Amino acid sequence: MTSYRKTRIFPFRVFMNPILYLCFSLSIVSCRHLSSNESTASPNDINLPQTSVDSVSVMKDGVYCYRYMIHRDTYDIHLSLQNGRIKGNMIYKYFDKNVVNATFSGYIKEDILYTKYLSDSSKTNQRRQLNFKVRGNLLIEGEGRMNLNQEILSYYHPDSVRYEGLVYSGIDCINSLITQ
Numbered sequence: 590m591t592s593y594r595k596t597r598i599f600p601f602r603v604f605m606n607p608i609l610y611l612c613f614s615l616s617i618v619s620c621r622h623l624s625s626n627e628s629t630a631s632p633n634d635i636n637l638p639q640t641s642v643d644s645v646s647v648m649k650d651g652v653y654c655y656r657y658m659i660h661r662d663t664y665d666i667h668l669s670l671q672n673g674r675i676k677g678n679m680i681y682k683y684f685d686k687n688v689v690n691a692t693f694s695g696y697i698k699e700d701i702l703y704t705k706y707l708s709d710s711s712k713t714n715q716r717r718q719l720n721f722k723v724r725g726n727l728l729i730e731g732e733g734r735m736n737l738n739q740e741i742l743s744y745y746h747p748d749s750v751r752y753e754g755l756v757y758s759g760i761d762c763i764n765s766l767i768t769q
Contacts, residue, residue, distance in 0.1 A: 647723045650670050653667075654668075655728050655758060655759055657756065664682070665682075666728065666757055667767040668693075673698075677694075678690065678691065678767050679706070690708070691708040691709060692706075693706045693719060697723075700724070701722055701731075704718070705741070716741045718741065720750055726758065728757040729752045729757075730752070731751065733746065733750040
């Protein structure tokens with residue numbers, strides 16, 4: 590004959606002591622409070638470094654290099670900024686494929702780089718508008734509906750550009766694929 594011993598289950602023991610019961614209740618309420626805050630956050634929220642929107646403090650005159658890597662593909666940007674004007678080069682190096690070179694020029698206003706991009710691809714000479722948002726040591730590529738206007742792809746509504754595209758990280762220009 591097997592004998593079974595009565596055992597007390599942990600949660601019931603907590604309810605016997607009023608202090609433990611109070612602590613247990615508060616921990617459950619605080620957990621529920623945290624999870625409700627997390628559910629209200631948008632899935633598109635990205636934690637990026639905060640910067641001033643004054644163009645003088647966002648980027649000073651000088652030379653900057655940025656890189657985006659995915660799988661074995663590498664995209665580099667090499668730009669120079671002087672008195673609010675931007676000139677630079679881009680290179681798209683695709684693994685086991687061709688390399689696409691491009692040049693761009695434009696200006697900076699607040700924390701946005703407004704550029705005109707011209708690819709030097711042997712297949713096509715694509716001309717388009719390309720914007721970036723500056724966030725600390727990052728460049729975030731702008732995305733939006735494009736419109737073909739006088740052989741240049743430009744943003745259909747410039748005010749509706751979303752800065753949710755590729756995120757380029759600042760690198761030392763010595764490590765850039767672009768040699769200047």
